[in-house]
Amino acid sequence: MSLPQPVPPSWKDLGKSSNDLLGKDFYFNGTSLEVKTKTPSDVTFKVAGARDAKHDTINGDIEAKYxxxxxxxxxxxxxxxxxxxxSQVEVDNQIANGLKLDLNTSLLPEKGAKTALINAAYKQSGFHSRAVLDILKGPTFTADAVVGRDGFLLGGEASYNITEGKVHRYAAALGYNAPEYAITLHGLNNLNAYSASYYHRVSPFVEAGAKAIYDPKATHGGVAIEVGAKAILDPASSIKAKISNAGVLALGYTQALRPGVKASFGLALDTQKLNDPAPVGPSHKVGLHLVFES
Structure with missing residues (x-):
């Protein structure tokens, strides 16, 4: 008798290990601050703000979650x-085991612009599916599913415009997840663009990964490649580095200053334009991100 299969990742989380390694903790677009607090009654407050060094603007938000x-x-x-x-309302594992429903809305009072999305996610052994109904736009129905067995993953996504009565976007993915490494291949934009990602946990303290994207519209017929690594220096600090085939080198350093206080520093250098004024010339960027959590 075969053992039950684990729940595979959702469609959006295929290749997540590589995406997180190459995309997170690189704060070089200005200064940002995040403050999180939680009450004994399970109400969480989060205030976040960021100053864009390029446009010299400050954007932020305040969030309350119960x-x-x-x-x-x-x-x-x-x-x-x-x-x-x-606003978002989520109901998890109440109507059926493994089923999560949520309603996500937004409103811009000045322009009267609004959105409303109904989301559903269902997961069981070896299966993970999601569906999204955009009530006000289209309306459009988007569904995806991932099946997994013995580490092998197969997924697909399609978006259907109800008014026009046709599928206007579809994609497919194939992957393999093992305890120490993961490989994912995506065919996106109606199979007109492709991506491949690789992640490897070399040791408990070292991670490495790479991602390649072929998109004729975005990469001018070529392939965009990023390679990166992360090293955990000690329980309180880590360093990350990545470089792209465009010659952009990015560095990120994260340090836990004390329980609940974390600082992240980022630096991006265009190695093909090292003569630009450093460190904040048009080709070089620096940034700082602070997190306070209680």
Whole structure:
């Protein structure tokens, strides 16, 4: 008798290990701050702000989240400096085991612009599926599914415009996940663009990964490649580095200053334009990200 298969990652999380390695903790686009607090009654508050060094603007938002774990209910309300009001209501494992439903809305009062999305996710042994209904745009119905067995993953996504009565976007993916490494291949934009990613946990303290993207519209017929690595220096600090075939070298350093306080520093250098004024010339960027959490 075969053992039950683990729940595979969702469609959006295929290749997540490589994406996180190459995309997270590189703060070089200005200065940002994030403050998180949690009350004994399971209400979480988060205030985040960022100053864009290029445009010299400050954007931020304030978020309040209430979780009722007993009834699987979560309510989130966000207000941004752009005066956008976002609301999300989530219900998890109440209607059926493995089923999660949520309603996500946004409103821009000044322009009367609004969105409304109904999301559903269902996961069981060896299967993970999601569906999104955009009520106000189209309306459009998007669904994806991932099946997994013995580490092998197969996924697909399609978006259907209900008014026009046709599928206007589809994609497919193939991957393999092992305890120490993962490989993922994507065919995107109606199979007109492709990506391949690789992740390897070399040791408990070292991670490495790479990603290649072929998109005739975005890469001018070529292939965009990024290669990166992360080293955990000690329980309180880590360093990351990545370089692209365009010659951009990015460095990120994260340090836990004390429990609940974390600082991340980022630097990006265009190695083909090292004569530009450093460190904040048009080809070089620096940044700082602070997190306070209680």
């Amino acid at each position: 979780s009722d774990r007993k009834h699987g209910l979560t309510f989130t309300q966000t207000w941004t400096t752009s005066n956008v009001l976002r």
